Amino acid sequence: MAENTENTEVLDEINLSDPSLYFNRELSLLEFNVRVLAQAKNEDLPLLERLNYLCISCSNLDEFYEVRVASVIQLASIDPCATMSDGLNAQEQLDAIAPKAHEFVSEQYRVLNELLIPQLAKENIRFIRRHKWTDKQREWLKIFFHEELLPILTPVGLDSAHPFPRILNKSLNFIISLTGKDAFGRNSGRAILQAPRALPRIIQLPSEETGSGQYDFVFLSSIIHAFVDELFNGMTVKCCHQFRVTRNSDLFVDDDAIDDLLNAVEGELAMRNYGDEVRLEIDADCTEGTVEFLAKRFGITEDQVFLVNGPVNLSRVQEISSLVDRPELKFPPYTPSTPSQLGRNKNYFDAIKNQDILLHHPYESFAPVVEFIRQAAQDPDVLAIKQTLYRTSTDSPIVNALLKAAQAGKEVTVVIELRARFDEKANITLAAKLQDAAVHVVYGVVGYKTHAKMCLVVRKEGKQFKDYVHLGTGNYHPNTARFYTDYGLFSNNHELGEDVRKIFVQLTSLGKVTKLNKLLQSPFTLHKGLLEKIEREIGIAKKGKPAKIIFKVNSVVEDKLIQALYRASQSGVEVKLIVRGICSLRPGIKGVSENIEVRSIIGRFLEHTRVYMFENGGDPEVYCASADVMSRNMFNRVEACFPIEKKQLKTRILDDLAAYLKDNASSWIMQSDGSYIQSVAEGDVYQVQKALMEQYSAN
Incomplete structure (x- = not known):
């Protein structure tokens, strides 16, 4: 009893809302x-x-x-x-x-210029700068400029008749200082040149025509710099500098004023490229006067100006990977496996009827998810398919299967989230394509993004209707499923099927919330359910029994759940958080979070699974979810959190979690000040993603 009293005093003394704890x-x-x-x-x-x-x-x-x-x-x-x-x-x-962003950008360009470019050159992959072009290379590039670039470049001289042009978000642009007069006697002193987005940012030099190596490249910006004077006949180019503007790209859709969500999103998309300016990147050699001119023109503060030593659109350098055929300089190819129950020529409905099946992507193939929907589209006993789509590929085999199902006369309903950030345009196109095939398309609920990953297949077997469900932690996107770690569950469980059907009814109708059997759902029961399970773990710990919580998520931000985890730590619950990205909780604070460890795994695959584990006095509960520990996931989205109840599947996930906690090669451990220290292997090196690849490999 004395120990419990002491814990109570600690809980009373420390204000868990104190800003210093976040x-x-x-x-x-x-x-x-x-x-x-x-x-x-x-x-x-x-x-x-x-x-x-x-x-x-x-x-x-x-x-x-x-x-x-x-x-x-x-x-x-x-x-x-x-x-x-x-x-x-x-x-x-x-x-x-x-200051942190500026320091980070400086380090990016240091890594490019001092580490990667020299090491790539040693592998005969070279970026040839202007001052190092040979005569043959310059001649070829001049022809390239005249034939491929000049016809589509449109410089704009700045004067009263030619105001500063609208600059597209993240586009490559040049500001050019000039002397002399043009054909009309004008002398503006400055011009703007916008590089069309369709142009590649890296040009590969042909070895047979230029005497270059197989993998010699030139930046588009270098070519424009070299020949820009040919755009200004009779004038002299004093200097030419590249710049890029980043704009506010978050769509604003007024939930209280929406009559038609589709039209509202389409209207906002038209303005995305011209939102408010939030960052200006400029060539580091740019003159102070030109920097001030651009900053003033865009209403940018000094803190928002970044002077960079290299291409301003650095992310486009990723094109190199597809241009260079050097397998030894890339990750070895990996072939995911497929569970034996879902092998070739297997009837998926028979397999799922026999047992729940868990998939762990990308270690296990995403193909069974596609095949599940394909078989449902072809099966004469399947009457209806209901599906959520948040993000998917432009030519998705899942969408093609849904179209075939509708064409076969099945009842097909698809809930498409139009506001999936940066996929809005693709989802609008997808919605139109599905509607043209007589699919029932719903755009979710105004004010709440539909983020749940669910598919329900209704099949008539004899005189009964049977539900088959797929629930996942990641999107129905075959391409990202090769790089994102996610879980997916196939089940024929009646209560799960009933729960999924109820959520679809919520999304497609205007009915009230109904009680679910097994699923926890945002924005109604997930937050409360997680809090209750944390409190239960606290109660177990206070009885002197082992208590443990493991969350594996992308982000931990939501205040009430963080406070609950702090209380759990204070009560002696062991808390392990595997958080890929944002974490507002501070571990290791005396009297508050001493029993909490936060680690981040950065590896070949992007960690995306969301798992919530509660020890529950020796009878562990394991949930997988589409939701992270964020306010938006708990209160402003439709999310599904589903239990893993079959012992064998639960054990698999518990073993996976143990493997992540064992990792000593790709783990970063969070410190109380918010910084991270990479773990250093003591003894044998254990890298969880590599171990899982070896465990599941189909080779």
Whole structure:
């Protein structure tokens, strides 16, 4: 009893809402990108994969500014006094982001120029700068400029009749300083040249015509710089500098004023390329006067200006991977396996009827998910298919199967989330394609993104209707399923099927919420359910019994769940968090989070599974979900969290979690200040993704 009293006193003394107990989510996201960039410096990885990691860190930073920084800037103008859980208001967040972002960008270009380019050159993969072109290379590039570039380039001289042009989001542009007069006697002094997006950013030199090596490349920006004077006949180009503007790309759809969600999203998409400016990247050699001119023109502060030593559109360097055929400089090919129950020529409905089947992508193939829907489309006993689609590929085999099902006269309903960020246009096109085939298309619920990953197949067997479901932690996207780790469950369980049907009814009708048998669902029961399970674990710990919680998610941000995990730690519950990206919880704080460990796994595959495990007094409960520990997932999205109940499948996931916690090669351990330290192997090296590849490999 004395021990319980002491714990109660600790709980009473410490305010778990204290801002010092939280790490800013934006700074945490920057920390994630630091870990990604570290992969580009890891000499144990294949060289071209290291270049890919650099490019991924660049595209991640683009999105960080397009969405996260843009939202903080908006908040600063709307409600400057509003604070986050960590106590920072919007301007304080921007002040904290700026130096870290500048330091990060400087490191990106250092890695490119000092590490990767020299090491690529040793492998005879070279980026040829202008001042090193041979006469043959220059002659070929001049012809290329005249034949491939000149016809589609449109420089705009700046004067009263030619105002500063609208600059597309993240496009490659040049500002050119000129002297002399044009054919009409004008002398503006400056011009803007926009590089069409259709142009490749890297040009491979043909060895037979230029005497170049097999993999000699030139940046598009270098070609334009070299021959830009030919666009200004009779004038002299003093200097030419590349620049790029990043804009607010988050769509704003007023939920209270929507009559037609499709039209609202389409209207916003038209403006995405011209949102408010949030970042300006310029060639580091640009003159101070030109930098000031551009910054003033875009309304950009000094903190938002980045002077870079290399191509401003660095993420496009990723094109190199597809141009260079050097398998030894890339990850070895991996062939995922397929469970024996779902092998070739197997009837999936018979297999699922016999037992629940768990898939772990990309170690196991995504093909069975496609085959499940394909067989449902062809099976004469299948009457209806209901499916959610958040993101999928442009030529998705799943969509093709759904179209065939509708053409075969089956009842097909698809819930498409039009507001899936950066996939809005593709989803609008997809919706039209499905509607043309008489598929019932629903756009979800206004104000709540439909993020759940569910498929329900209704089959008539004899005189009974049987439900077959697939529930997953990731999107129905065959391409990303090769690189994202996710779980998927096939089941014929009646209660699961009933739950999934009820959620589809919620999404397609205007009915009230009905009680579910097994699933936890946002925005109704998931948050409350997780809190209750954490409290149950606390109660077990207070009885002196072993108690443990493991979450494997992408982000941990939501305040109430963080506070519950703090209380669990204070009560002696062992808490292990495997968090790929953002984590606002601070581990290792005395009296608060000493029993919490946070680790991040960065490897060949992007960790995407969401798993919630509760020890439950020796009878573990394991849930997989489409939701992370974020407010948006808990309260502003439709999410599905499903139990893994079959002992064999539960054991598999528990073993997987143990393997992730064992990793000592690709794990990063979070410190109380929000920074991460990469784990160092003591003894045998254990890399979880490599181990799982070996375990599941079909080779």
